[in-house]
Amino acid sequence: MQKKITVLPGDGIGPEVVQAAIKVLETIGEKFNHQFEFTYAKLGGVAIDDCGVPLPEETVEVCKSSDSVLLGAVGGPKWDNLPGHLRPEKGLLGIRKELNLFANLRPVSGHASLSDASTLRKEVIDGVDLMIVRELTGGLYFGEPSERREEDGEEVVVDTLYYKRSEIERIIKKAFELASVRRKKVTSVDKANVLESSRVWREVAEEVGKEYPDIELEHMLVDNAAMQLIRNPKQFDVMVTENMFGDILSDEASMLTGSLGMLPSASIGSDGPGLYEPIHGSAPDIAGQNKANPLATIASTAMMLRYSFGMQAEADAIEKAISEVLENGYRTGDIAESGKDVLNTEEMTAKVIEYLK
Structure with missing residues (x-):
């Protein structure tokens, strides 16, 4: 080839x-x-x-x-x-x-031979096997406007968290497709208690989940997800989330491997x-x-x-x-x-x- x-x-x-x-x-x-x-x-x-x-x-x-x-x-x-x-x-x-x-x-x-390289206890990280699916072309990193400007004589700054429903749907479907050949569990991570974008994200996840009845879907707020990754990472199979949350959580998850x-x-x-x-x-x-x-x-x-x-x-x-x-x-x-x-x-x-x- x-x-x-x-x-x-x-x-x-x-x-x-x-x-x-x-x-x-x-x-x-x-x-x-x-x-x-x-x-x-x-x-x-x-x-x-x-x-x-x-x-x-x-x-x-x-x-x-x-x-x-x-x-x-x-x-x-x-x-x-x-x-x-x-x-x-x-x-x-x-x-x-x-x-x-x-x-x-x-x-x-995690590699068992590297368990001592992590700051976490061996029994926490041994057997960890998860996939983080991060949306990559939307959200705060691409939304407009993203700028500094002056209002009432004071500098203000704005970044825009922007998603189309279709963009959310395709990344969540990708997570379910991956889970279907893994352990059949999707954890959708959002901040639905605060952000309207996350409430739409959660709605779309529920809709997509109905197309995959054999796969378990759970929702988790991002702050709790950050804590659970350290507390009990083996509970996760496929995690799916928007651009910035995925950026942060995947870097945090690196410490599971040392x-x-x-x-x-x-x-x-x-x-x-x-x-x-x-x-x-x-x-x-x-x-x-x-x-x-x-x-x-x-x-x-x-x-x-x-x-x-x-x-x-x-x-x-x-x-x-x-x-x-x-x-x-x-x-x-x-x-x-x-x-x-x-x-x-x-x-x-x-x-x-x-x-x-």
Whole structure:
């Protein structure tokens, strides 16, 4: 099989972890007789520096013509004082919108060998296996107006939480579809006791739920959901929520695995290429030092193989290799126990490839 992959290394540690993932994909190609063609493009801070905008039109066109997109990370303090429309994160939001990637899938499953890396007790996190489904192209991050202005001689600011009913319906349906091949439970997270948008969200969830009578639907307020993720994460199967709530909850859930460096994600739409990225940031404090944990990006390529290319055996092989590397005690600095040996980015990548072969 031949596939075209657009690579957006981005900023900070992005180029390092993306290069690690490409090496793993090349190994998969050799092992399973596939050909992956990689085309590089610019997004985020590096695009601002080189092109003057966080999302060049050329990048959009290259992504649209590919079978899938692999992203490293965007942002960093270098660009923190730029106007909002020129911030690196605008590039990330823009490419999601351009590709109509309305569903962000963030699996959270703990490795027993990493239980000591989490700040939570072992009995709380052992056996955690949940999927957070985050709406990705609506809500506060895209609503208009979003601006500062002056009223009665005083500066005021407004952000708009905007959703069409159809946008809510499609993301909730995606959650039910995923739950149908998992443990058949959907937790819809909202703030219906305060927000009108959440009350509509809850109504739509009830309507969609009637189409899936064999799947349990529960509603949970977002503040309670944040607490329950730490108190009893094993109660969850599929969690679905709007854009900002999903952003916050999925980062919180990373601590169930011990590190942001462990969680992959997939952003998918109805058709066209999906976008795959680790959920960690650009980590500018360690950029260029060969210290970054590449496992989340490598795991993101497994999601790419599974969801965009239908390569189930290949995806399983990557995930198995990651598990075996961890079970055999290999660690990067972010997940290492005190006094234990630490692998750098390249060494950890080489171990995953060794177990793949």
